[in-house]
Amino acid sequence: MSAKENPEVNLIFTNHVAQTLDEVVERMNPSSVHVLVDVNTEAFVLPLLQAESKAVANAKVIRVKAGEMFKNLDSLTSIWKQLGETDANRKSLLINLGGGVVTDMGAFAAATFKRGIAFINVPTTLLCAVDACVGGKNGINFNGLKNEVGMFRDADLAIVSTLYFNTLTSQELLSGYAEMLKHALVCSPQLTKKMLSYDVTNYNPDSLLKLLEESVGVKQKYVAADREDRGARRALNLGHTIGHSFESLALERKSPLPHGYAVAFGMVGALVLSRMKFEFPSDILNAYVEYVRRHYGAFEISCDDYKRLLAFMHCDKKNDRPDAINFTLLRSPGEVEINVPVTDDDITAALDIYRDLLGLP
Amino acid sequence: MSAKENPEVNLIFTNHVAQTLDEVVERMNPSSVHVLVDVNTEAFVLPLLQAESKAVANAKVIRVKAGEMFKNLDSLTSIWKQLGETDANRKSLLINLGGGVVTDMGAFAAATFKRGIAFINVPTTLLCAVDACVGGKNGINFNGLKNEVGMFRDADLAIVSTLYFNTLTSQELLSGYAEMLKHALVCSPQLTKKMLSYDVTNYNPDSLLKLLEESVGVKQKYVAADREDRGARRALNLGHTIGHSFESLALERKSPLPHGYAVAFGMVGALVLSRMKFEFPSDILNAYVEYVRRHYGAFEISCDDYKRLLAFMHCDKKNDRPDAINFTLLRSPGEVEINVPVTDDDITAALDIYRDLLGLP
Numbered sequence: 001m002s003a004k005e006n007p008e009v010n011l012i013f014t015n016h017v018a019q020t021l022d023e024v025v026e027r028m029n030p031s032s033v034h035v036l037v038d039v040n041t042e043a044f045v046l047p048l049l050q051a052e053s054k055a056v057a058n059a060k061v062i063r064v065k066a067g068e069m070f071k072n073l074d075s076l077t078s079i080w081k082q083l084g085e086t087d088a089n090r091k092s093l094l095i096n097l098g099g100g101v102v103t104d105m106g107a108f109a110a111a112t113f114k115r116g117i118a119f120i121n122v123p124t125t126l127l128c129a130v131d132a133c134v135g136g137k138n139g140i141n142f143n144g145l146k147n148e149v150g151m152f153r154d155a156d157l158a159i160v161s162t163l164y165f166n167t168l169t170s171q172e173l174l175s176g177y178a179e180m181l182k183h184a185l186v187c188s189p190q191l192t193k194k195m196l197s198y199d200v201t202n203y204n205p206d207s208l209l210k211l212l213e214e215s216v217g218v219k220q221k222y223v224a225a226d227r228e229d230r231g232a233r234r235a236l237n238l239g240h241t242i243g244h245s246f247e248s249l250a251l252e253r254k255s256p257l258p259h260g261y262a263v264a265f266g267m268v269g270a271l272v273l274s275r276m277k278f279e280f281p282s283d284i285l286n287a288y289v290e291y292v293r294r295h296y297g298a299f300e301i302s303c304d305d306y307k308r309l310l311a312f313m314h315c316d317k318k319n320d321r322p323d324a325i326n327f328t329l330l331r332s333p334g335e336v337e338i339n340v341p342v343t344d345d346d347i348t349a350a351l352d353i354y355r356d357l358l359g360l361p
Numbered sequence: 362m363s364a365k366e367n368p369e370v371n372l373i374f375t376n377h378v379a380q381t382l383d384e385v386v387e388r389m390n391p392s393s394v395h396v397l398v399d400v401n402t403e404a405f406v407l408p409l410l411q412a413e414s415k416a417v418a419n420a421k422v423i424r425v426k427a428g429e430m431f432k433n434l435d436s437l438t439s440i441w442k443q444l445g446e447t448d449a450n451r452k453s454l455l456i457n458l459g460g461g462v463v464t465d466m467g468a469f470a471a472a473t474f475k476r477g478i479a480f481i482n483v484p485t486t487l488l489c490a491v492d493a494c495v496g497g498k499n500g501i502n503f504n505g506l507k508n509e510v511g512m513f514r515d516a517d518l519a520i521v522s523t524l525y526f527n528t529l530t531s532q533e534l535l536s537g538y539a540e541m542l543k544h545a546l547v548c549s550p551q552l553t554k555k556m557l558s559y560d561v562t563n564y565n566p567d568s569l570l571k572l573l574e575e576s577v578g579v580k581q582k583y584v585a586a587d588r589e590d591r592g593a594r595r596a597l598n599l600g601h602t603i604g605h606s607f608e609s610l611a612l613e614r615k616s617p618l619p620h621g622y623a624v625a626f627g628m629v630g631a632l633v634l635s636r637m638k639f640e641f642p643s644d645i646l647n648a649y650v651e652y653v654r655r656h657y658g659a660f661e662i663s664c665d666d667y668k669r670l671l672a673f674m675h676c677d678k679k680n681d682r683p684d685a686i687n688f689t690l691l692r693s694p695g696e697v698e699i700n701v702p703v704t705d706d707d708i709t710a711a712l713d714i715y716r717d718l719l720g721l722p
Contacts, residue, residue, distance in 0.1 A: 115511045150476045
C-alpha cells in the first residue's frame with residue numbers, strides 16, 4: 001500500500017482510498033458511519049466506494065444539494081437533522097465525500113453536532129484536495145457573505161487521492177491547479193518551475209498525486225505557523241486581492257469566474273506588483289504569464305473597469321487602511337512579504353501591465 | 362480591587378464588574394464591542410452596567426428572547442444577523458450578559474461568527490455562574506433535543522459576581538445552589554459540610570462570592586482533566602441520572618421541575634445508592650437530606666411512577682448497556698466512582714428509600 005501518513009496533520013495521500021478508509025474506520029471503531037454526498041458525488045463516486053469499501057457500503061447516506069449556492073444554513077440544518085434521523089451519536093463518524101462545499105459544510109456540521117463528532121474528508125475535486133480540506137477552516141455562507149459562519153477544526157483525517165478527478169472538466173482541473181501554482185510561488189523557485197512545466201489537463205494520476213502532496217505540504221507549513229489566519233498564513237492570499245475583485249466584477253457581469261481562474265489572473269497582477277516593488281525575477285514572471293495565457297486565457301478588463309475593481313479591493317475585509325490596500329507580494333518565489341500597502345496608482349499601473357501581458361486591448 | 366485572576370481559565374471573581382470589564386476591554390482593544398442581552402437582563406442589568414462601564418455604554422446591543430424555549434436555531438440565526446448588522450468583524454468582542462441560555466447561545470454564536478470572535482461571559486444567575494459559564498460547553502437545542510448542536514470553546518473571560526442575584530427568586534438561587542452542593546460532594550467532606558451549613562436564600566454577596574469561587578474551582582479541576590466529557594468529567598453527572606428522569610416525569614405531568622431542584626432530588630437517590638454500594642457515610646447522607654427537605658421540599662413520586670422513571674433512565678444518552686444503568690456514585694465526599702452499573706432492582710430500592718427519607722407517603 002502506497003499510503004503515506006503525516007502524523008501531525010492526519011493527511012494520507014493515496015490512490016487506494018477504499019482500502020485506506022476501511023483500515024482507518026476499523027481503527028477508529030465508531031458507533032456508526034455516515035457519509036455525506038451531494039447529487040454529483042452520490043452518482044459518480046459513492047457507488048465506486050460502496051463497491052470497494054465495507055465501511056462506506058454499511059454507512060448511512062446523508063444528502064445535500066450540489067453547488068456553492070446551497071452552501072447555506074438550510075443545507076447545514078438538513079445535515080444536522082439527517083445525522084439525528086440516522087441515529088448518529090457522539091461516537092459516530094461522518095465521511096465527507098465531495099468538493100469544497102461538501103467538506104466545508106460537512107466539517108462544520110460534524111464539529112457542532114452534539115458538540116463535535118469525528119469526521120474524515122475525502123475530497124473529490126482538485127481544488128478541494130489542494131485547498132479546502134486542509135487548514136481546518138469550515139463553514140457556510142450566511143446573510144449574503146461568504147463563510148460568514150464557521151470555525152476552525154481539523155478533520156480527524158483527510159484522504160487525498162486523484163482517483164476521482166477523471167470526472168472533472170479541464171476547467172475544474174485548472175481551477176484547482178491555480179492554488180497549486182500559488183503554493184509553488186510562495187514556496188520556492190524549484191517547485192514553481194516544476195509546476196509550470198506540468199500540464200494538469202493531461203495529468204497522470206500518480207504524478208499528480210505526488211505534486212499534490214508537495215503542494216499541500218506548503219500550505220500545511222503556513223497553516224501550522226498561523227492557524228487562525230492572523231499573520232504568516234496571509235502568504236496564502238497571494239493573488240487573492242485582485243482575484244477577488246475580478247470575481248466580483250464577473251458576478252456583476254453575470255458571467256461568474258471560477259475561483260481558481262480568478263486567483264490565476266490575480267496572481268499575474270500580484271507578480272507585476274512584486275516586480276514593481278521588490279524586483280521579482282522577470283524570467284519567472286514571464287514563464288508564469290505564459291502558463292496562464294496558454295491554459296487559462298485572460299479575464300477581460302479595460303481601463304473603464306479600474307474604478308469598480310479598486311472599489312471592490314477597498315471593500316475587501318482584509319483591508320484596514322483607507323489610503324492603501326494591503327497585498328501579499330513576493331521578492332522571489334518563496335520570499336513572501338505580507339501586508340504590503342499599495343496605492344491606487346500602483347494598482348492601476350499593475351492592471352495596465354496585466355492587460356499588456358495577457359494581450360488584452 | 363478584590364478581583365482574583367486565574368490565568369489558566371480566564372475567570373475573574375469580583376463584585377467590581379464594570380471596572381473589571383473596562384480594564385479587560387481596554388487591554389483586549391477590540392475593533393467594536395457588542396453586548397448580548399435577553400429582555401430580563403436588558404431591563405434589570407444592562408442599565409446598571411451602562412451607567413458604570415464605558416465599554417458597555419458604547420457597546421451595540423444585541424437582543425434575544427428570554428427562556429429555554431428560545432434557546433434555538435432561530436435565536437442563534439438572529440444573533441449572527443445582528444452581529445453582522447452592527448458591523449462586527451473578526452476583531453470584535455461579544456459580551457454575553459445573562460443566564461445560561463444567553464451565555465450558551467452567545468458563546469456558540471461568537472465562536473462561529475466569521476470563524477470565531479472573542480467573547481466574555483457575565484453570568485447574571487447563580488446557576489450560570491456556577492455551571493454554564495465554565496467548562497467551554499455551548500450550543501442550542503435542536504430538533505427537540507437539548508444541546509444537540511454546539512461545541513466546546515472557553516470564553517476569553519468569564520466575570521463571576523453575585524451583584525445581580527438580588528433580582529433572583531429563592532427558587533432560582535436554590536436551583537443554582539444545587540450544583541454547588543454537587544461540586545462540594547464530589548470534592549471533599551469539608552466543603553460539603555461548609556455548603557450544607559450555608560443558607561443561600563439569605564446570602565451575603567461577599568461570602569457567596571467566596572463560596573462560588575471554591576465551587577467553580579471544583580468544576581474546573583474535573584473539566585481540565587477531561588475537557589470533552591468522555592471520562593473523569595462524568596463525576597459532574599452526580600444526581601443527574603435520577604434527576605433527569607424526575608425532570609422528564611415532571612414535564613409529562615405538565616408541571617416542570619427546575620433543573621437544580623431535579624439535581625438536588627436526584628442526588629438524594631444517588632447518595633442512597635452510594636450508601637448501598639459503597640457505604641457512603643450515613644451522617645453526611647442525613648445532613649444532605651435534611652438540607653434538601655428544609656430548602657427544596659420533595660419531588661413527589663409513588664411506586665406507580667417507578668416503571669416510567671426507569672424507562673426515562675434507560676433512554677438516557679449516557680447509557681450503553683441494556684441490563685443496567687451507569688451511575689456516578691460516591692464512596693465518600695470527594696471519592697467518586699463513575700460508570701457504576703446499577704440494576705433496576707437496586708434503583709427501585711433506592712427510590713423507596715428516597716420516599717422514606719423525604720417523608721413521602
